[in-house]
Amino acid sequence: xxxxxxxxxxxxxxxxxxxxxxxxxxxxxxxxxxxxxxxxxxxxxxxxxxxxxxxxxxxxxxxxxxxxxxxxxxxxxxxxxxxxxxxxxxxxxxxxxxxxxxxxxxxxxxxxxxxxxxxxxxxxxxxxxxxxxxxxxxxxxxxxxxxxxxxxxxxxxxxxxxxxxxxxxxxxxxxxxxxxxxxxxxxxxxxxxxxxxxxxxxxxxxxxxxxxxxxxxxxxxxxxxxxxxxxxxxxxxxxxxxxxxxxxxxxxxxxxxxxxxxxxxxxxxxxxxxxxxxxxxxxxxxxxxxxxxxxxxxxxxxxxxxxxxxxxxxxxxxxxxxxxxxxxxxxxxxxxxxxxxxxxxxxxxxxxxxxxxxxxxxxxxxxxxxxxxxxxxxxxxxxxxxxxxxxxxxxxxxxxxxxxxxxxxxxxxxxxxxxxxxxxxxxxxxxxxxxx
Amino acid sequence: xxxxxxxxxxxxxxxxxxxxxxxxxxxxxxxxxxxxxxxxxxxxxxxxxxxxxxxxxxxxxxxxxxxxxxxxxxxxxxxxxxxxxxxxxxxxxxxxxxxxxxxxxxxxxxxxxxxxxxxxxxxxxxxx
Numbered sequence: 001x002x003x004x005x006x007x008x009x010x011x012x013x014x015x016x017x018x019x020x021x022x023x024x025x026x027x028x029x030x031x032x033x034x035x036x037x038x039x040x041x042x043x044x045x046x047x048x049x050x051x052x053x054x055x056x057x058x059x060x061x062x063x064x065x066x067x068x069x070x071x072x073x074x075x076x077x078x079x080x081x082x083x084x085x086x087x088x089x090x091x092x093x094x095x096x097x098x099x100x101x102x103x104x105x106x107x108x109x110x111x112x113x114x115x116x117x118x119x120x121x122x123x124x125x126x127x128x129x130x131x132x133x134x135x136x137x138x139x140x141x142x143x144x145x146x147x148x149x150x151x152x153x154x155x156x157x158x159x160x161x162x163x164x165x166x167x168x169x170x171x172x173x174x175x176x177x178x179x180x181x182x183x184x185x186x187x188x189x190x191x192x193x194x195x196x197x198x199x200x201x202x203x204x205x206x207x208x209x210x211x212x213x214x215x216x217x218x219x220x221x222x223x224x225x226x227x228x229x230x231x232x233x234x235x236x237x238x239x240x241x242x243x244x245x246x247x248x249x250x251x252x253x254x255x256x257x258x259x260x261x262x263x264x265x266x267x268x269x270x271x272x273x274x275x276x277x278x279x280x281x282x283x284x285x286x287x288x289x290x291x292x293x294x295x296x297x298x299x300x301x302x303x304x305x306x307x308x309x310x311x312x313x314x315x316x317x318x319x320x321x322x323x324x325x326x327x328x329x330x331x332x333x334x335x336x337x338x339x340x341x342x343x344x345x346x347x348x349x350x351x352x353x354x355x356x357x358x359x360x361x362x363x364x365x366x367x368x369x370x371x372x373x374x375x376x377x378x379x380x381x382x383x384x385x386x387x388x389x390x391x392x393x394x395x396x397x398x399x400x401x402x403x404x405x406x407x408x409x410x411x412x413x414x415x416x417x418x419x420x421x422x423x424x425x426x427x428x429x430x431x432x433x434x435x436x
Numbered sequence: 437x438x439x440x441x442x443x444x445x446x447x448x449x450x451x452x453x454x455x456x457x458x459x460x461x462x463x464x465x466x467x468x469x470x471x472x473x474x475x476x477x478x479x480x481x482x483x484x485x486x487x488x489x490x491x492x493x494x495x496x497x498x499x500x501x502x503x504x505x506x507x508x509x510x511x512x513x514x515x516x517x518x519x520x521x522x523x524x525x526x527x528x529x530x531x532x533x534x535x536x537x538x539x540x541x542x543x544x545x546x547x548x549x550x551x552x553x554x555x556x557x558x559x560x561x562x563x564x
């Protein structure tokens with residue numbers, strides 16, 4: 001019973017932790033930045049907190065003290081905003097209630113089967129153990145897959161260490177919480193014409209088809225999914241909101257920085273997202289220069305930390321390897337290409353959210369001029385798809401085994417970037433139905 | 437009207453919990469503590485061999501990290517028991533679900549002796 005009770009309490013711990021700096025209890029706030037509603041504010045707060053935690057992860061600091069400090073500030077903000085919280089609950093009780101319910105059922109599902117799945121145990125959990133046992137960044141060297149980024153493992157250890165009953169799976173609750181906030185932020189974008197019941201069922205459907213207990217077993221895919229959603233949301237804001245671009249740019253920068261430290265492929269997504277940013281968006285020149293400077297600084301920081309602590313920037317397989325010469329054979333390449341296509345199709349079916357995304361994209365492409373203004377979706381899709389094919393064409397490992405174990409996860413992570421298309425499609429359909 | 441609203445509200449709640457197996461999960465957590473659930477899903481000598489490694493660690497309280505080789509189609513549970521302040525033992529080794537064919541190379545060629553055996557799980561020690 002203690003575990004169940006604490007799981008429930010942990011939802012409110014997360015809410016208190018992430019209720020600052022932006023006020024999450026205002027139904028609609030003009031923060032001189034952009035209009036944000038409660039769940040968007042939580043996402044922005046999470047981005048700020050994760051960036052701070054990421055920077056702290058390079059120092060030998062006591063996780064309990066960091067948490068106590070963060071929680072204290074959160075509590076003070078919460079008390080200060082208590083009236084607004086009451087207002088929020090009065091006006092949006094149902095939404096808040098279902099948010100808590102969704103978090104709770106996902107927490108229970110993690111708690112029921114607390115064992116870690118493959119990569120969680122073999123790749124990520126060692127890093128978590130280091131931070132949990134008051135280790136520091138330099139101690140990651142020599143661990144299995146030490147060259148993998150450590151952000152997810154650090155967060156896991158951080159929330160595990162501060163779980164009161166010291167159970168490992170409490171550390172993984174954060175990924176579920178972040179995921180549910182992401183989906184609620186997404187469904188908040190639905191037109192006002194949608195009833196609460198419709199919004200509830202859309203949230204339920206998305207959470208249901210995106211939930212994979214296996215990935216909650218220590219994988220970083222949900223973290224990546226949520227971060228990519230935030231980037232696509234910020235990109236969209238950048239097009240819709242010509243004012244206050246500088247704030248949006250900062251958040252894009254911070255989110256892409258987190259992506260860089262989340263997974264190995266995050267390194268490439270970081271490059272692609274910023275490439276897409278420079279290709280697709282018309283920003284004031286001085287903003288672009290400032291962005292480029294900060295971007296270069298963050299990238300150099302990443303390279304510096306890797307080289308300084310691990311000796312090199314390492315990937316799972318070397319860029320140049322012996323099996324590469326096989327790729328000179330056109331038959332071998334074609335054979336690999338068709339195998340990748342086959343598994344690509346299977347992986348799309350494994351996570352049905354892709355079926356909805358593809359259908360929505362097709363509709364928006366054929367029936368509207370949506371992608372004319374939001375071409376960043378198309379460009380990122382082309383680049384990321386080429387990247388996925390390139391990974392598997394390049395790999396020295398047995399391709400079928402690798403495809404069957406990893407492609408679906410890569411695609412799931414990427415779906416976070418495009419999931420907003422589903423909402424735009426629903427808004428378009430709804431508007432159309434109301435007109436005719 | 438208010439009763440109708442509450443019924444509607446309550447039905448959605450039940451539906452939501454039901455499709456995420458909330459009731460079943462609630463029941464499992466209430467009836468099994470953390471260790472029992474870990475044993476159920478992590479296995480004793482099957483699956484990850486979590487139970488056997490925990491049993492060995494609790495019994496012997498080694499001052500070293502003991503490497504675990506899992507012969508099941510599952511990852512090694514070594515990370516669960518990894519202690520950053522201990523070195524890896526060169527002497528001891530845990531084998532999970534090792535068949536005779538898996539075990540023989542250690543016993544015959546590498547001069548290991550069996551210290552503990554439960555089902556097909558072994559704690560072996562390299563003889564001096």
